[in-house]
Amino acid sequence: MLVPLRYNLRSLFVRASATLLTVCAIGATVAVLAGMLSLQQGFAVLFQERGRDDLAVFLRKGATSEGESGLTREQCEILAKEVPEIARTTDGQPLASAELFLAVRLRKFDGGETNVAIRGVQPASFAIHGDDLRIVAGENIRPGQDELIVGQGLLGRIADCRVGDTLRINTVTFRIVGTFTGKGGYQSEIWGDLERLAAALQRPVRSRVLAKVAPGTDLAAVQERYTADLRVQPRVESEREYLASQTGDLSQRFTLLGGFLALIMGIGAVFTGTNSMLGTIGARTHEIGILKAIGYRPFAIFAAFLLEAVLLGLLGGAAGCLLVLPFQGAETGTMNQTFSEVTFAFRTTLPVLVEAIGFAGLLGLVGGLLPAWRAARMTPTQALRRG
Amino acid sequence: MASAITIQSVTKTYTRGGESLRVLDELDLTMDGGTFYALMGPSGSGKTTLLNLVGGLDQADSGSVRIGDVDLGELSSSELAGWRAANVGFVFQGFNLLPVLTARENVELPLLLAPLSRAQRRAQAERVLELVGLKDRMDHKPRELSGGQEQRVAIARAIATDPQVLLADEPTGDLDRTTADSVLDLLQRLNRELQKTILMVTHDPQAASYSDKVIHLDKGKLGRIDDNRAASGGRK
Numbered sequence A: 001m002l003v004p005l006r007y008n009l010r011s012l013f014v015r016a017s018a019t020l021l022t023v024c025a026i027g028a029t030v031a032v033l034a035g036m037l038s039l040q041q042g043f044a045v046l047f048q049e050r051g052r053d054d055l056a057v058f059l060r061k062g063a064t065s066e067g068e069s070g071l072t073r074e075q076c077e078i079l080a081k082e083v084p085e086i087a088r089t090t091d092g093q094p095l096a097s098a099e100l101f102l103a104v105r106l107r108k109f110d111g112g113e114t115n116v117a118i119r120g121v122q123p124a125s126f127a128i129h130g131d132d133l134r135i136v137a138g139e140n141i142r143p144g145q146d147e148l149i150v151g152q153g154l155l156g157r158i159a160d161c162r163v164g165d166t167l168r169i170n171t172v173t174f175r176i177v178g179t180f181t182g183k184g185g186y187q188s189e190i191w192g193d194l195e196r197l198a199a200a201l202q203r204p205v206r207s208r209v210l211a212k213v214a215p216g217t218d219l220a221a222v223q224e225r226y227t228a229d230l231r232v233q234p235r236v237e238s239e240r241e242y243l244a245s246q247t248g249d250l251s252q253r254f255t256l257l258g259g260f261l262a263l264i265m266g267i268g269a270v271f272t273g274t275n276s277m278l279g280t281i282g283a284r285t286h287e288i289g290i291l292k293a294i295g296y297r298p299f300a301i302f303a304a305f306l307l308e309a310v311l312l313g314l315l316g317g318a319a320g321c322l323l324v325l326p327f328q329g330a331e332t333g334t335m336n337q338t339f340s341e342v343t344f345a346f347r348t349t350l351p352v353l354v355e356a357i358g359f360a361g362l363l364g365l366v367g368g369l370l371p372a373w374r375a376a377r378m379t380p381t382q383a384l385r386r387g
Numbered sequence B: 001m002a003s004a005i006t007i008q009s010v011t012k013t014y015t016r017g018g019e020s021l022r023v024l025d026e027l028d029l030t031m032d033g034g035t036f037y038a039l040m041g042p043s044g045s046g047k048t049t050l051l052n053l054v055g056g057l058d059q060a061d062s063g064s065v066r067i068g069d070v071d072l073g074e075l076s077s078s079e080l081a082g083w084r085a086a087n088v089g090f091v092f093q094g095f096n097l098l099p100v101l102t103a104r105e106n107v108e109l110p111l112l113l114a115p116l117s118r119a120q121r122r123a124q125a126e127r128v129l130e131l132v133g134l135k136d137r138m139d140h141k142p143r144e145l146s147g148g149q150e151q152r153v154a155i156a157r158a159i160a161t162d163p164q165v166l167l168a169d170e171p172t173g174d175l176d177r178t179t180a181d182s183v184l185d186l187l188q189r190l191n192r193e194l195q196k197t198i199l200m201v202t203h204d205p206q207a208a209s210y211s212d213k214v215i216h217l218d219k220g221k222l223g224r225i226d227d228n229r230a231a232s233g234g235r236k
């Protein structure tokens, strides 16, 4: 039979200052872990929302991201014209947009500079994205004009990007004509006409071709068809696959960083927990003696103090979660794969909370093992004499 | 029916700093069931050690301690714990109760080890608290009780599972005369009305006078045994 739980629970509150210290140590650790996991969740959602199965991304063979890729103007035209899987408008124009993607240094609102993604697109791009992309202020860019539209995610972060402002890119001055909302990462980009941006940035090479295809199109077969073509050998995947591979890396980095920090801080928290439990057992030796004299077995004593340590951990876990919850939904920026600013929200989901509190309980458990073992091993006479 | 306590050539030695101290030396002693014994002797003579051996809190180096037909030397520490839960109740000098639990919760501690329902446990705790005259104080924490009340709650807890043997180590050592007398009265009543076998360590001759027999211990050896009933011409 076990020692009643309320004995341990109340004892925790009696030794309030020692308990509070441990709760803080575990709470801080859990807050870091939960924070990292929340960022990772926000990041994952950002890209999951955006990826579509009916969009094909053509990159240079061997490139894993737009930043690494490069296709000539001619290669882009070949793909747009020749690939039969690409959808067409009623008047026979392919729904394909060659795009230039580059990060430029821009001034931030709060001082300093950051990298912002600039995307040059062809007119077909807006038909391809359809309702996923909407102009919410001002108007859209016109072909061949030095005009830009700005993703809504950049509004509060980057200076000089409201409608009517001008932005200088190299020697060319562009006018901001509109603001758009788009899915996921597009929100954090600035778009302009492909030819004008290519000229301003002096980049003859395109980054990718984005094209609309029928859902379920076998894109691997498209890639296969070009393996021996001397003119162009693209890497072809769906937008969903492409974005999944882009987040995979960063997502993993968040998890790794979070895990690493939590591990280091966790070791500290375990020691604090062990120390607190050793202290409590030292102070309550006589009580342990009484319980043993009454007839509680060593296992019951072990379980009681281990449970007390786990409770301590769980309290810390709850404290940690309370620390991160106020940040729920807060927007934040980070550098993505191509080192440009993307904005995403902090998402503390239920699984994140469960994981964080579970981790806290585990910290308590590990910290409590030695003290509980020590309490269980004491003989009744030792315990009674020392009290 | 009340089981006897038989101690046969029991030796207990403690080693401290390389020096060994023979606290009990080939001690032989038989105590009848249902009798109230006082155990007296100078400080350090081994009284607590003997009480702990009889209560199964500790084990002898050699010799045997038997309660009824159970040889405590043959039980493992876990088995001893189980045996204690059902067969003995302890009352120590002071600080007997867990401070975070109320009087009733303290009394329920041994009952949790018995196969009882929650309602039975509650009823039994209230019954024994009533027996020691503290039913109205059952929801108080130890620090809200006086020293004498605390000892009475400790006694209630010691008898909660209705064990045959009650062991008390200087239970009135910290109490003033009047309070001590009421606690001793209670112990005597438990012996006379419920036939508990009681072994009580005490320094105080007046406390010892409540018992049936007084065992004197000196340097680990048995001294004389006085019979209070013979001395006072029957039960007090």
Ligand SMILES: Nc1ncnc2c1ncn2[C@@H]1O[C@H](COP(=O)(O)OP(=O)(O)O)[C@@H](O)[C@H]1O
Residues within 6 Å of the ligand: B014, B015, B016, B021, B023, B041, B042, B043, B044, B045, B046, B047, B048, B049, B050
């Ligand atoms: N665990 C122990 N380790 C070492 N010495 C002990 C231990 N327990 C008791 N002693 C010693 O044994 C002697 C008898 O102790 P005890 O039985 O408590 O005496 P009493 O209760 O008669 O005062 C004392 O000298 C005490 O210091």
Ligand SMILES: [Mg+2]
Residues within 6 Å of the ligand: B047, B048, B049, B169
């Ligand atoms: Mg003693």
